[in-house]
Amino acid sequence: MSSMNSKYVKLNFRPGFHRETTQYAEEGAWYDGDRVRFRAGRPENLRGYAQKTTTPFLGNARDLLTWSDNDTLRHMVFGTDKKLYTYYTDDTIYDITPIVSTVVVGSGKIGSTSGSVVVSVSQAAHNLSEGDYVLFTSVSDGSGGDIGGLSLNNNNYPVSLVNINKFTIAASATATGTDTGIGTLNYLLATGTSSAIQGLGYGAGVYNAASAGTPGYTSVAFSNAFSVVGSNTNVSVAETGHSHVVGNFVEFYNATTIGGNVVLSSTAQGGPIFQITSVQTNAFSFALSSVANATSAATGTATGFFLPVSITTTAGYRAWDEEADQSGITFEISQWSLDNWGEDILANRRGDGIYYYNVDASSTPQRAAVVSANDAPTNVRTILLGPKRQLICFGCSVFGGDYSPMAVRWADTEDFNQWTPSATNTSGDNILTDGTEIIGAVRSRNAINVWTDNSLWLMTFIGGNDVFGFKQMGTNCGLIATHAAVDFDGRTFWMGEDNFYAFDGQVRNLDCTVKRYIFDRINKTNKDKIYAGINSEFKEIVWLYPSTGQDECDSYVVFNPVENYWVYGTGFWTTYSDKNVYNNTITTGTSSSGSSYIYDNEPVSIYTGTNNTALTSYLESATFEIDDGSRIMFMDRMIPDFTMDNSGSLQFSITTKQYPANTSITKGPFEITPTTKKVDLRARGREAAVRVSCDTAGTSWRYGSLRLAVQPDGMR
Structure with a gap:
């Protein structure tokens, strides 16, 4: 029972998570948690989710758009690194990936083998890559029948390459005969890129170890100058009157073999760059990484480049004909941007052209079509529809000119x-100007916000010959990813490289109580996958990001601009759409089985995951103390104050320490149910x-x- 000397203390903490400093320094706040939000200052767990369809889709979704057509039927469209899909009114996912070219192949070009699923296709210069998809139509054995008994018509398959003139596909069944058609x-x-890839290889960096005529380098043509001893790593090089010193570097190329196995211009014995280990008047020496097989004296030829004497390490240097193992080149992921054209859809996959999807083309969704108008941009970073129904491309070719990643180009009205x-x-x-490329754009109140990698611009319709006006609103406030910005009630919120921002007429840094924690966790290699969404039910801005x-x-961070708090947690969503069309937010993500699905996120009264699995939520406070920690606390009772459903239960635990650097002692967890009146415990700490x-x-x-029963318990 609680001591007569105990005093009940209410454990009320500031809403949101606060961890810009240490758990001790954030006293009076919540410090950590997962799958938790705050309403009216009080924390509660998030609702759950459920798969919307049982059929998975291919790839990882990069953009998601939901809308209602003119008949009030609900739709969604989303693009992945492999396909473009629509979710139709019959609760089915349809592949609407555009056809970019069509070829008719003649007799004998498509073939099957009895008992095999492999179908071979001969097509000169097909220009396909491994994993691209081909849709088969009008396929027959030449007499109106199926080839090898296979139903290939109106099905698409990923290809496996044989050579530039032949590929194969795997049918869904084995052929009943050997046949051609x-x-x-x-x-x-073409199938896109799922993850950012660093460009490596021969052309990915500067050959900077040494090169002829490079200022600061000297070169020497060596002939019959190298001596090695069998089963030894030392190499002696004869050079009359040199000025080298121990620690200098020399790089060799076009070297002939010495000592039976040593080629100084290769990497096999530690080359082609070596550091000098000893010098004599007319010679110098260095060490191989492995021994020579035989003794040879005054033999071999090579050209040596001597690095400037100021060089103390070869880190970052690369010799001629040596592949780069790092570079500043990154091959971007396949990113989609989607927008409505009335009830229809305009789509763009970054680096490609523009595609149009007509909702009413058929009772069954048809494939999106390529917008092939004269002068239409064919290499576009992202698109958006303007205020006067003008399609706008960001990062594209200018009229009559070349591609510019900083170009904004728009079509005619309507x-x-x-x-x-x-x-x-x-x-x-x-x-x-002010940047190297346009990252993204978002419609806001009477204007379009356009971000480069360093600045924010306001694009407004002004009419006349200029049509649109552009005004720079901020610098050093660029966008981290194409979909990392949203507009919420006329204010725009976005994530930058190292900060969160808002624009309400001027750029403002958001006071984020978890900023350091979030930006230290982001996988910057895949930052382009960061996706922002709105949960209007709870007035939340949500950013999804890879840790x-x-x-x-696999993680999210949430800002509530109405109640002004931040929380974060874990998840597996890649896109996020508000509940303005469906009855709950819609997300896409990859399940634990590795398959990608559409999800109903936070449906009313659902607090489980797929197949009614339990979802763990938790909340942990910063540390608290009495008398600024001058006295030890003794805690012996907790009176809970929770609301939960009748069948639910929680776990409560308390962790104590004598000093911040001490090992913590945990008491609990203690189970709390709707009928729990009190929890008796014994915990002691500063x-x-x-x-x-x-x-x-x-x-x-x-x-x-x-409420926690607490009493002073001495000084130590």
Whole structure:
């Protein structure tokens, strides 16, 4: 029972997570947690999720758009690194990936083998890559029958390459006979890149170890100058009157073999760059990484380049004909941007052209079509629809010119096929400054916000010959990823390289209580996958991001601009759409089995994951103390104050320490149910922190104001 000397202390902590400093320094706040939000200052667990369909899709979604058509039917469209999909009114996912070219192949070009699923296709210069998709139509054995009994028509398959003139596909069944035939090959938009890749190899960096005529380098042509001893690593080089000193570096190329196995210009014995270990008047020496097989004296030829004497390490230097193992080149992921054209869709995959999806083309969704109008941009970073129904491309070719990553180009009003500027239309272009490339754009109140990698611009419709006006609103506030910005009630919020920002007429740094924690965790190699969304039900801005070591988004950070708090947690979503079309937010993500699905996120009264799995939520406070830690606390009772469903339960634990650097002592966890009146415990320490967690399937809970019986218990 609680001591007569105990005093009940209410454990009320500031809403949101606060961990810009240490757990001790953030006294009076919540410090850590997962799958938790705050309402009216009180924490509660997030609702759960459920797969929307049982059929998975291919790839990882990079953009997601939901809308209702003119008949109030609900739709969604999303693009992955492999396909473009729509989710239709019959609760089915359809592949609407555009066909980019079509080829008719003649007799004998498509072949099957009895008992095998492999179908071979001969097509000269097909230009396909491994994993690209081909849609087969009008396929037959030449007499109206199937080739080898296989139903290939109107199915698409990933290809395996044999050579530049032949590829194979794997049918869904084995052939019943060896056969050949004819057909039409519809090449779908090429499969894209799932993860950012660093460009390596021979052309990915500067050959900077040494080169002829490079200032600061000297070169010497050696002939019959090298001596080695069998089973020894030392190499002696004869050079009359040299000025080298121990520690200098020399790089060799075009070297002949000495000592039976040593080629100084290769990497086999530690070359082609060596550090001098000893010098004599007319010779110098260095060590191999492995021994010579035989003794040879005054033999061999090579050209040696001597690095400047100021060089103390070869780190970052690369010799001629040596592949780069690092570079500043990054091959970007396949990123999509999607927007409505009325009830239809305009789409772009970064680096490709523009595609149009007509919702009413058929009762069954048809494939998106390539916008192939004259002068239409064919290499576009991202798209957005303007205020006067003008399609706008960001990062593209300018009219009559070359590609510019800083170009903004727009089509004529109400016509995305008209890109040629004239006195009778409103198409045009403009090139921004302050940055190296445009990252993304978002519609806001009476304007479009456009970000480069370093600045924010305001794009407004002004009419006249200029059509659009551009005004720079900020610098050193660039966007970290194409989809890392959203507009919420006329204010724009975005994530930059190392900060969060808002724009309400001027750029503002958001006071983020978890900034250091978040930016230290982001996998910057895959930062382009960061995706921002809105949960209007709870007035939240959500950023999905990949954490350190993760290829895909596995974490989130949330800002509530109304209640002004930040939280974070874990998840597996790659895109996020508000509940303005469906009854809950919609997300896409990859399940634990590795398959990608659409999910209903936070449906009402659902507090489980797929197949009713339990979802763990928890909340941990910063440490608290009495009398600024001058006295030890003794705690012997907790009176809970939670609301939860009747079948639910929570776990409560308390952790104490004598000093911040001491090992902590945890008491609990103690189970709390709707009928729990009190928890008796015995905990002692100079500082303490509490933790509330739940891993019971289906439990919804909300924290009220716990009371803890505390009394002074001495000075040490």
